[in-house]
Each structure stands twice: as C-alpha cells, then as structure tokens.
Amino acid sequence: MELLFNSSIFLFSGLSANDYVGFTFFIGYMAMFAASVFFFFERQTVEGKWKTSLLIAGLITMIASVHYYYMRDVWMTTGASPTQFRYIDWILTVPLMCVEFYLILKAFGAKIDLLWKMIGYSLIMLVAGYLGETAFRNQSVIWGIISTLGYAGILYEVWLGSARKLASGSNDPALQSAFKALSWFVLVGWAIYPLGYMAIETDGWLRNVIDVRNMDLIYNIGDAVNKIGFGLVIYSLAVKSK
Ligand SMILES: *C/C=C(C)/C=C/C=C(C)/C=C/C1=C(C)CCCC1(C)C
Numbered sequence: 734m735e736l737l738f739n740s741s742i743f744l745f746s747g748l749s750a751n752d753y754v755g756f757t758f759f760i761g762y763m764a765m766f767a768a769s770v771f772f773f774f775e776r777q778t779v780e781g782k783w784k785t786s787l788l789i790a791g792l793i794t795m796i797a798s799v800h801y802y803y804m805r806d807v808w809m810t811t812g813a814s815p816t817q818f819r820y821i822d823w824i825l826t827v828p829l830m831c832v833e834f835y836l837i838l839k840a841f842g843a844k845i846d847l848l849w850k851m852i853g854y855s856l857i858m859l860v861a862g863y864l865g866e867t868a869f870r871n872q873s874v875i876w877g878i879i880s881t882l883g884y885a886g887i888l889y890e891v892w893l894g895s896a897r898k899l900a901s902g903s904n905d906p907a908l909q910s911a912f913k914a915l916s917w918f919v920l921v922g923w924a925i926y927p928l929g930y931m932a933i934e935t936d937g938w939l940r941n942v943i944d945v946r947n948m949d950l951i952y953n954i955g956d957a958v959n960k961i962g963f964g965l966v967i968y969s970l971a972v973k974s975k
Contacts, residue, residue: 748809757953758808762801768961769795775968783971786836790964793826793833797960801953814949820863822956827855830963831887834896837911837970841903843896851890858883862926866933877930884927891916911970918959918966925955 748755772791776784800822807815831851835843858880865876890896891912900912929948 752809754947754950754953755805755808757950758801758805761953761957762798762805764957765794765798765801765960768964769798772964772968779968779971782840783967786833786967787964787971789829789832789836790967793829793960794964796825796829797822797956801956808949816863816866819952820859820866824856824859826960827859828852830960831855833963833967834891834912834915837908837915837967838896838899838903841899841905841908843899847890847895847899851887851896854883854886854890856883858887862930866930870933873930873933877927880930881927884923887919891919905974907970907974911966911974914966915963918962922955922959922962925951 748759769791772787772794776787776791779787800818804815804818807813807818831848834851835845835848838847861876861880861883865873865880869876896912897916900909903909929952932942932948
C-alpha cells in the first residue's frame with residue numbers, strides 16, 4: 734500500500750499539464766476501480782441467479798484497473814504505448830466478457846460449447862493481434878487479417894449464430910434487450926480496436942490518418958466504455974429481471 738501511494742505521488746509529478754493521453758490513463762484506472770467497487774457492492778442486492786454475473790462484471794473492471802495502474806506508469810516514464818500490458822489485460826478480460834454472454838443465455842439453454850467457441854475466437858483474435866503488433870510487425874497485415882477472422886467469429890455468434898438464436902427464443906424482454914445492447918457493444922465498441930491496430934507506425938493502413946498517441950486515447954476511452962458499459966447492462970438486467 735505504501736509503495737502504491739509513494740509511486741503515485743512520484744508519477745503525478747511526471748504528468749504534464751497538456752498530456753491528455755496521460756489523463757485518460759488515470760481516468761481509466763480510477764473509473765474502472767470505482768466501477769468494480771460498485772459491481773461488488775451491488776452484487777449483494779440482486780437475486781441469487783445474477784450474483785455470478787455481477788461478480789464477473791466486477792472482476793473485468795478490476796483486472797483492467799490493475800493493468801491501467803501499470804500502463805500509466807509505462808506511459809509516463811517512457812512515453813511509449815504499453816502494448817504488453819494492454820494485451821495481458823485483454824487476454825484476461827475479453828474471455829470474461831464471453832462468460833457474461835454465456836451466463837445470461839444459460840437459463841435459455843446455452844451449452845458450455847458456446848462459451849468455448851467464443852473464447853476460442855477471442856484467443857485467435859488477441860494472439861494474432863499481439864504477434865502482428867510485436868514479433869511480426871513487418872507482417873502486420875496478415876496477422877491483422879487472422880485476428881479479424883476471430884473477431885468475425887464472435888460477431889457471427891452474437892448477431893447470427895447460436896447465441897443470437899437462444900436470445901430470440903427466450904420469453905424474457907429484459908434479457909432480449911440486454912443481449913441486444915451487449916451485441917451492439919461488440920459490433921460498435923469493439924470496432925475501435927482494429928482501427929488502432931491499423932494505425933501502428935510501420936505499415937498500418939491508417940498510419941497517416943490517426944496518430945498512434947491518439948490511438949492510446951481512443952483505446953483508453955474504448956476500454957472504459959466497453960468494460961463499464963458491459964457491466965452496467967448486466968446490472969440493469971439483474972435489477973429488472975427477477
Ligand atoms: C476490454 C477489452 C476489449 C473489449 C478488447 C477488445 C479487442 C479487440 C476487439 C481487438 C481486435 C483486433 C482486431 C479485430 C484486428 C487487429 C488486432 C486487434 C487485436 C486490435
């Protein structure tokens with residue numbers, strides 16, 4: 734704890750007044766920390782069958798919050814994009830977001846295969862993305878395409894595939910609208926990330942359009958919106974649907 738406070742004070746003095754990207758690392762850290770406290774406490778107030786979903790929502794924001802703590806540090810001491818921490822965060826939190834889909838559809842007959850399929854797609858998406866951003870930077874186009882296939886698999890499941898069919902087959906309007914909201918997060922909120930990838934310096938297709946530093950800004954806002962938003966959708970479903 735002491736270390737945490739000391740280093741915060743030290744780092745604070747390193748955040749310059751016009752470092753807006755740096756600000757969003759701090760805001761992301763604190764917003765996701767606060768969201769975790771909210772989800773963990775509200776977990777006590779919801780019906781038993783929603784408690785696991787609320788716990789997972791809190792774990793997603795908590796894991797992200799810890800990574801943002803480190804990412805602020807990398808940003809402020811080196812000025813570089815904290816790529817490793819981002820991907821470690823994503824490889825933990827994206828599968829947990831798939832768990833959220835599975836949990837809300839479980840009551841309507843979702844089988845564990847659906848969860849493994851979605852986790853499999855997210856691993857393809859994230860491992861390929863990481864390789865394209867790091868070890869195989871000069872082949873980033875092909876790795877980006879492989880990654881996009883994984884993303885397309887997730888999109889297929891939630892918009893057209895078995896997840897979608899289970900949700901439409903349910904007789905609960907609260908569940909259907911929560912499922913719809915989560916599907917929009919995946920389609921629109923998650924589309925931010927491939928844009929960031931296409932802006933990486935060496936041969937990214939958008940490198941002359943979007944400055945990489947600004948992509949950190951967009952990633953940071955995207956993470957907070959997607960992770961806290963996902964949790965809030967689950968929370969309001971839990972409150973509405975008994
Ligand atoms: C909380 C973190 C989330 C929701 C992260 C999501 C990340 C993605 C949807 C990343 C997707 C990518 C592609 C579709 C292609 C290029 C490489 C990635 C990994 C940026």
